[in-house]
Amino acid sequence: MHLRSALHTVEVPVSAQLTRFPRLSAIQEASLPQQLLAAAFGAYAAVFVVNLVYGRPGLGLGQIFYLPIVLVALASGPIAGAGAGLLAFVLYVLSLVLASQFTLDGTTEMQLSIRLAMFTIAGATVGYFSARGRSMLRDSLHVLEELLLIARRDVATGVSTGARFADVVERQLARRRPVVLLVGELESETRPLSLLKDERQLRDALVLVAAQLGPDDELARVGSSQIAIAAFGRDPRWGRTAAVELEDRLRAAGSDATFGWAASPGEGTDVLALFHAAGTKLSARRLVRGEWRPSAESAGLVATAEDLAQRRAYQER
Numbered sequence: 001m002h003l004r005s006a007l008h009t010v011e012v013p014v015s016a017q018l019t020r021f022p023r024l025s026a027i028q029e030a031s032l033p034q035q036l037l038a039a040a041f042g043a044y045a046a047v048f049v050v051n052l053v054y055g056r057p058g059l060g061l062g063q064i065f066y067l068p069i070v071l072v073a074l075a076s077g078p079i080a081g082a083g084a085g086l087l088a089f090v091l092y093v094l095s096l097v098l099a100s101q102f103t104l105d106g107t108t109e110m111q112l113s114i115r116l117a118m119f120t121i122a123g124a125t126v127g128y129f130s131a132r133g134r135s136m137l138r139d140s141l142h143v144l145e146e147l148l149l150i151a152r153r154d155v156a157t158g159v160s161t162g163a164r165f166a167d168v169v170e171r172q173l174a175r176r177r178p179v180v181l182l183v184g185e186l187e188s189e190t191r192p193l194s195l196l197k198d199e200r201q202l203r204d205a206l207v208l209v210a211a212q213l214g215p216d217d218e219l220a221r222v223g224s225s226q227i228a229i230a231a232f233g234r235d236p237r238w239g240r241t242a243a244v245e246l247e248d249r250l251r252a253a254g255s256d257a258t259f260g261w262a263a264s265p266g267e268g269t270d271v272l273a274l275f276h277a278a279g280t281k282l283s284a285r286r287l288v289r290g291e292w293r294p295s296a297e298s299a300g301l302v303a304t305a306e307d308l309a310q311r312r313a314y315q316e317r
Helices: 002-010 014-018 022-029 032-054 061-075 078-098 106-151 162-174 199-211 238-252 271-288 296-316
Strands: 179-187 218-221 226-232 256-263
Touching (some): 032 061, 061 078, 078 106, 162 179, 162 226, 162 271, 179 199, 199 218
Antiparallel strands (some): 179 256
16 A cells, blocks of 8 residues: 555656745746746856855856856846846955955956956847847747738638638637628629629628628638628527628629528537528528529539439320
8 A cells, every 4th residue: 555655656747746845836937037037146146156165366267157147138138138247247356355365456457347348248248139039039929920810811802711710600609609690692793693703893892791790790701702701699680681781782882692691509509500501591592582503513413304204204104
């Protein structure tokens, strides 16, 4: 029993064991600049003790003060880096005084002046380039964020792509927020019953559609001439009303369109189910209006089916 408990204790991850100590846990939770500053102040104390105990002329132990200077400069910036160099110089002189190795003459003054200049210049230089690096990283992250946003927008129209649209709707559905989804198919005003291919006309139609939506609604292009609208927190009956109004407004502007709609949770609890329900209504409305035209493949199947029906009727005679 004791052996099993001992093995269980050994299997505990080291990170979990470290969290038992408040100081170590606080260091783990600290940010990188805070960790660098903590390491720098520890290095100041250690280097000061080393110079105090082992410092001798010609050993160059004072050069070790560059370590905490660089740490402070990396964590803060040029001003703090210069201040770190000044602090290192004060500690260096103090260690010489306490070790009774400080004799002030012309040579010593020159050496101390050079060391002071080198400490402060090193801290300011490292701090400057560290700050510039952080600034460039922030700018690159902003650019990356903008590029990712553009990547999830349709290039021709500027509205959301299908992937972004699906993500937005899924997040709202996960929060159990009511969603009304409309799927529309835009048609050419010059060629009836043909899909809209002109990008300029498509942009104009989308601008008209977007003007009728609320600030929280999502508009996306999900095909060459298909659009999708997601309205959040609306009554399920809003879908039919909005579909009719959008069709009327687009028709008045010179573009024909047909919309289908679906509402959650009654007609689906995920994006695919809502798309399927809205698409079914869209096809049914086009069929009722006499606007549906079969494709070449389906037209061939229809002709084959009619021919088989006629042959069967002839044989039954």
